[in-house]
Amino acid sequence: MATRARRPERREEPLSRERIVGAAIELLDTAGERGLTFRALAERLATGPGALYWHIAGKGELLDAATDAVVVGALTAGPADAAPREATRALALGVFDAVEAHPWVGAQFARAPWRSPMLRVFERLGRQVRAIGVPEAAQFTAVSALLNYILGVAGQNAANARAHQERRPDTGRAQFLGAVSASWAELDPDAYAFTRNVAEQLRDHDDREEFLAGIDFILTGIAVRHGPSETAPS
Amino acid sequence: MATRARRPERREEPLSRERIVGAAIELLDTAGERGLTFRALAERLATGPGALYWHIAGKGELLDAATDAVVVGALTAGPADAAPREATRALALGVFDAVEAHPWVGAQFARAPWRSPMLRVFERLGRQVRAIGVPEAAQFTAVSALLNYILGVAGQNAANARAHQERRPDTGRAQFLGAVSASWAELDPDAYAFTRNVAEQLRDHDDREEFLAGIDFILTGIAVRHGPSETAPS
DNA sequence: GACATCCCTGGAACGCCGTTCCAGTCTGGT
DNA sequence: ACCAGACTGGAACGGCGTTCCAGGGATGTC
The missing domain is CATH 1.10.357.10 (Tetracycline Repressor, domain 2)
Structure with missing residues (x-):
């Protein structure tokens, strides 16, 4: 009964906006701007392109979120x-x-x-x-x-x-x-x-x-x- | 004999790098950056996309040439x-x-x-x-x-x-x-x-x-x- | 336990892109 | 008359962002 106390999830890790944005940043850093495609991103996350659209509206929002993550990190420092x-x-x-x-x-x-x-x-x-x-x-x-x-x-x-x-x-x-x-x-x-x-x-x-x-x-x-x-x- | 004294050309005007760049600038001005495609450009010039590649290496060179034309015009002025x-x-x-x-x-x-x-x-x-x-x-x-x-x-x-x-x-x-x-x-x-x-x-x-x-x-x-x-x- | 529900998945498919290919046409030279 | 080469333009290729949708898995209800 109850829920089986945190099953090992449906896969190792479920898809999420954070995970997608993180993978996008890695892809952008290693493969450049042209390297970020929904197909490459889906492959890296072991899924299909369509699944990504449940969490992210489109490529624009994805780039925006990735940029925001980097900028937030850059602005946290400072005495x-x-x-x-x-x-x-x-x-x-x-x-x-x-x-x-x-x-x-x-x-x-x-x-x-x-x-x-x-x-x-x-x-x-x-x-x-x-x-x-x-x-x-x-x-x-x-x-x-x-x-x-x-x-x-x-x-x-x-x-x-x-x-x-x-x-x-x-x-x-x-x-x-x-x-x-x-x-x-x-x-x-x-x-x-x-x-x-x-x-x-x-x-x-x-x-x-x-x-x-x-x-x-x-x-x-x-x-x-x-x-x-x-x-x-x- | 001799050459028939400047035939009215093969079409109204033959394709040329200048004409292509000019049409590209018009397209960019009216339809925006996303509006410049080789297909739209070919249609405007009443030809096919392949013909353009005889005069221009690719889209990069086309954008470069269009930009150069505008910049040259902007720099001619000045006392x-x-x-x-x-x-x-x-x-x-x-x-x-x-x-x-x-x-x-x-x-x-x-x-x-x-x-x-x-x-x-x-x-x-x-x-x-x-x-x-x-x-x-x-x-x-x-x-x-x-x-x-x-x-x-x-x-x-x-x-x-x-x-x-x-x-x-x-x-x-x-x-x-x-x-x-x-x-x-x-x-x-x-x-x-x-x-x-x-x-x-x-x-x-x-x-x-x-x-x-x-x-x-x-x-x-x-x-x-x-x-x-x-x-x-x- | 059976079933309906809803979240979420991922593969197929659509339309558009830049680019390449190539059979064909037109032109000038001999 | 013929040929070589400049030039054309339509078809096709691979890849993109995006949409579609049949289904799977967990959950709530009887």
Whole structure:
């Protein structure tokens, strides 16, 4: 009688939204964005494609849920007692690192605007901008600038990852940048004088440092325009 | 004899790479990114899908060529005798306006990194940054910051355009933003205090002004860090 | 114990996509 | 008159997201 005290379930583990999203993340990380298909996902979960639709509405919702899981993880860190500017840098770096670990997240940001993952980042950036002292009427503008920059970098990271993962799995980031840098050096000297000139800087740059430098440019611009007094504290 | 002096061609107009790219741009503008298929394109050109492949390698090259055509058009303008900072703003605005007229361009930027269209923008930005007086070693960083911000805005514009064109063709940008703004106002007051607070600013903001404000933040940041003398050189 | 019910499964099938294949046509050169 | 090669366009292939639906397993009711 009663229920047979937690039978070993119908299979090892029943299908669930969490399990599906988890498998989707693994698939995205290992096989890239093109590797996530309902058929591959079903095979990995030892079921058929149709079963997945009982738990997830469609591919859009699946990508959304996967992105949200990654973003939530990236935003949990943070000491929170740092100075606003430092906290903003840490926050941005957290998103950057998450995108570098899961490049497909960068592409997803550009696909679904104002969904839950982006809202989380927006909110966190907003609190820092408010802490910095930006007047209320200018807060949306300041946060938008930061967010759009972060999204731009994320999107490019995703694109680069695709370029040297799906096309040539054997080449790494260094070879990829080296190849692009070499092609820049052979551009027309008149039409692409500047680009030729910075070909070496492309090859040798550090993504993280460049990203942070951009964040600092924007934060400085915000401080000059809206800061309490730039150098002297109030 | 001789050749019958320019016969009226085999059809009204023979297939050509230019005609295909032109038709692709029309299709992208009117039907959105999802509307561009080789079958629809072939039908519009009164031919079969196979014929297109004689002139264009595949969909990637087609999108690249279409993007390039739009970007080239956007970069031809410009007085060139303006002050560097003003010229940079005009250049960025040119790209912004092109993306607003052809939202799919923004998505394409995030899909193919370091292809011809992006290189053109990169080169033009670089020349302005050089004219501003940024030292050579920091030019790549400065241009990257500007470019990534522009790409971020472009990608979001593309995503927003998709959201209120393919999902609800009857609603315009205002209704779309209004709906998002309304949903923000109903978020959890604790978890989304900031977002709730700027819901109105989202509804009422001007995309162009916000974009320019971001460009100005970055340009100010660059000037403070690398400007000719701002406060005092090293 | 028999039975109806509902949640959940998973394989088959639909329509559309990018791409390839190829028999055929048209054109200019000899 | 003939040929070689540029070019066409319809058919077909494999794969995708999604839908459909016959069924299986646990549960509640008599």
